[in-house]
Amino acid sequence: MSSTLSLAVRDSSTMLRRNLLHARRYPSLTLNLLLTPVVMLLLFVYVFGDVMSAGMGGGADRSAYIAYVVPGILMMTVGGTAVGTAVSVANDMTEGIIARFRTMAIHRPSILVGHVAGSVLQCLMSVLLVGAVAVAIGFRSTGATPLEWLAAFGLTALIALALTWIAVGMGLVSPNAEAASNNALPLVVLPLISSAFVPIDSMPGWFRPIAEYQPFTPAIETLRGLLLGTEIGHNGWLAVAWCTGLTVLGYVWSGRTFTKDPK
Amino acid sequence: MPSSVMPMPSQAGGGSAPAAIAATGLRKSYGDKAVLGGVDLHVPQGTVFALLGPNGAGKTTAVKILSTLITPDAGRVRVAGHDLAGEAHRIRAAIGVTGQFSAVDGLITGEENMLLMADLHHLPRQEGRRTAAELLARFDLTDAAHKPASTYSGGMKRRLDIAMTLVAGPRIIFLDEPTTGLDPRSRHNMWQIIRGLVADGVTVFLTTQYLEEADELADRVAVLNNGRIVAEGTPEQLKRQIPGGHVRLRFTHPDTYRAAADALREVTRDDETLTLQIPSGGSQRELRAVLDRLDSTGVEADELTVHTPDLDDVFFALTGTTDPTAPAQPKETAR
Numbered sequence A: 001m002s003s004t005l006s007l008a009v010r011d012s013s014t015m016l017r018r019n020l021l022h023a024r025r026y027p028s029l030t031l032n033l034l035l036t037p038v039v040m041l042l043l044f045v046y047v048f049g050d051v052m053s054a055g056m057g058g059g060a061d062r063s064a065y066i067a068y069v070v071p072g073i074l075m076m077t078v079g080g081t082a083v084g085t086a087v088s089v090a091n092d093m094t095e096g097i098i099a100r101f102r103t104m105a106i107h108r109p110s111i112l113v114g115h116v117a118g119s120v121l122q123c124l125m126s127v128l129l130v131g132a133v134a135v136a137i138g139f140r141s142t143g144a145t146p147l148e149w150l151a152a153f154g155l156t157a158l159i160a161l162a163l164t165w166i167a168v169g170m171g172l173v174s175p176n177a178e179a180a181s182n183n184a185l186p187l188v189v190l191p192l193i194s195s196a197f198v199p200i201d202s203m204p205g206w207f208r209p210i211a212e213y214q215p216f217t218p219a220i221e222t223l224r225g226l227l228l229g230t231e232i233g234h235n236g237w238l239a240v241a242w243c244t245g246l247t248v249l250g251y252v253w254s255g256r257t258f259t260k261d262p263k
Numbered sequence B: 001m002p003s004s005v006m007p008m009p010s011q012a013g014g015g016s017a018p019a020a021i022a023a024t025g026l027r028k029s030y031g032d033k034a035v036l037g038g039v040d041l042h043v044p045q046g047t048v049f050a051l052l053g054p055n056g057a058g059k060t061t062a063v064k065i066l067s068t069l070i071t072p073d074a075g076r077v078r079v080a081g082h083d084l085a086g087e088a089h090r091i092r093a094a095i096g097v098t099g100q101f102s103a104v105d106g107l108i109t110g111e112e113n114m115l116l117m118a119d120l121h122h123l124p125r126q127e128g129r130r131t132a133a134e135l136l137a138r139f140d141l142t143d144a145a146h147k148p149a150s151t152y153s154g155g156m157k158r159r160l161d162i163a164m165t166l167v168a169g170p171r172i173i174f175l176d177e178p179t180t181g182l183d184p185r186s187r188h189n190m191w192q193i194i195r196g197l198v199a200d201g202v203t204v205f206l207t208t209q210y211l212e213e214a215d216e217l218a219d220r221v222a223v224l225n226n227g228r229i230v231a232e233g234t235p236e237q238l239k240r241q242i243p244g245g246h247v248r249l250r251f252t253h254p255d256t257y258r259a260a261a262d263a264l265r266e267v268t269r270d271d272e273t274l275t276l277q278i279p280s281g282g283s284q285r286e287l288r289a290v291l292d293r294l295d296s297t298g299v300e301a302d303e304l305t306v307h308t309p310d311l312d313d314v315f316f317a318l319t320g321t322t323d324p325t326a327p328a329q330p331k332e333t334a335r
Helices: A004-025 A028-047 A049-056 A062-093 A096-102 A110-136 A146-173 A177-183 A186-192 A208-212 A216-228 A235-259 B059-066 B084-094 B110-120 B125-138 B154-166 B184-199 B211-217 B235-240 B254-263 B284-297 B311-319
Strands: B019-030 B033-044 B048-052 B074-079 B095-098 B172-176 B203-208 B220-225 B228-233 B246-250 B268-270 B275-279 B303-307
Touching (some): A062 A177, A062 A186, A062 A216, A110 A235, A216 A235, B033 B048, B033 B220, B048 B211, B084 B095, B110 B125, B110 B154, B154 B172, B228 B311
Parallel strands (some): B095 B172
Antiparallel strands (some): B220 B228
């Protein structure tokens, strides 16, 4: 009898292959989610760039604003991919094949792990592509060491993991794709109201707590610190804590929801 | 009758033959609605069991419980010798399920669906490929193997569905309305497939709303209505419970009609259409008796039809009552 762990790994990798096959056969959703952050990046740099940078004070110009906005755009990429995960999980749950999986002697969580692993991989590829576009239009790091680049990538992966597990839970509780898309909306709205596009101290006082006490702000500040050499302070630990908390929450929530009897 | 190579079990409801599926006191409610109100089932190994009932009778719920998809509110279930409470994983390793709505992944090809099953059953790569190819050929899907399953016709999807179920060679197979929505040809095709499974010694639990289907395939039939078993037995036993068999004689001339009516005993007359109805089991001897009597009076019927009771009669007699919650009759005793 094979151990539970090897069963888990084997079934999860089978499920991952299934999800990657879906993504390869039907790339339109992936492309759609990729296009949004690229358009946002170009829009904020070339259309709103002058006004936005003027708002930052200190004589910042457009190239300085590129540097400021890129970490936020990368987080939007992650959030957008997570919305796609919620939609595809909700879609998948309506398929008869899921009922079949439930009646098979497989490692049950592997069905969800396959979704998460597939989405995180897609997410990181999207982040690399959006990052490449950012570099192409002039984004440069400020003396970041390879280790800092690696840390930035690692943090992005952690955030992707956390948001994807939350998105899987959102997909599981949604009866259909439309509902999943609505339920997952906070994942793309939260970056908009974080420090992604303008500094928090430029926001009205009543709004600052909303921007301050949410996962995207410490994550974005940490990325800025790693890539642009700004002050990280407590944001690093805060970002990791958010990621860990959300991952555990999403994992437990998804697992419980999936174990319940299907309707 | 199915072309089963297995000996027909002679016992009924518990006893010596090992049960592939046994359930007692199965209950399931959704909110206020009781879907199953205390169901007992006993399916001996290597037999075909049909759960027959109209839409909403609780057939699918019963299959979902027996196949570990949902948990019952009450009752004991043993499948393949394992208890549903606590040993669901072992049950899953022994069964195959083909649901009412096709359990295939529409986004990937037929072959990829088969290989997915092979991987999940941990077959070695070579063996998985061979099994997939063999089953695709057996179910006439080789030509469509590289097309997405969503492009398949209803019959093809159902065949792929069963092929996927067979990858691991399960000993107990649940088929939830395997022919609902199929055209007559695909339905007969599916019957052949099911008979083939039985010939391999597999235990088949199927649900159907088609009486003909249960009659064709099943060793034993249970009629489910409003969440209760209202009758159980072999198709023959069930048919015998319904006194619906008769010979019908139609005449064109009123005089002949009257002469025949006088000559025959126990007739039901229909003076409007000049038809006589004589209760009969439809055997050769009974028919000859009727014909002899007609001959002796020198009358000749213009049309003679024999109506043998089929499961339709059973079905309507048992479920079409004004009080469907009343149990129709006790379970039949040993033959």
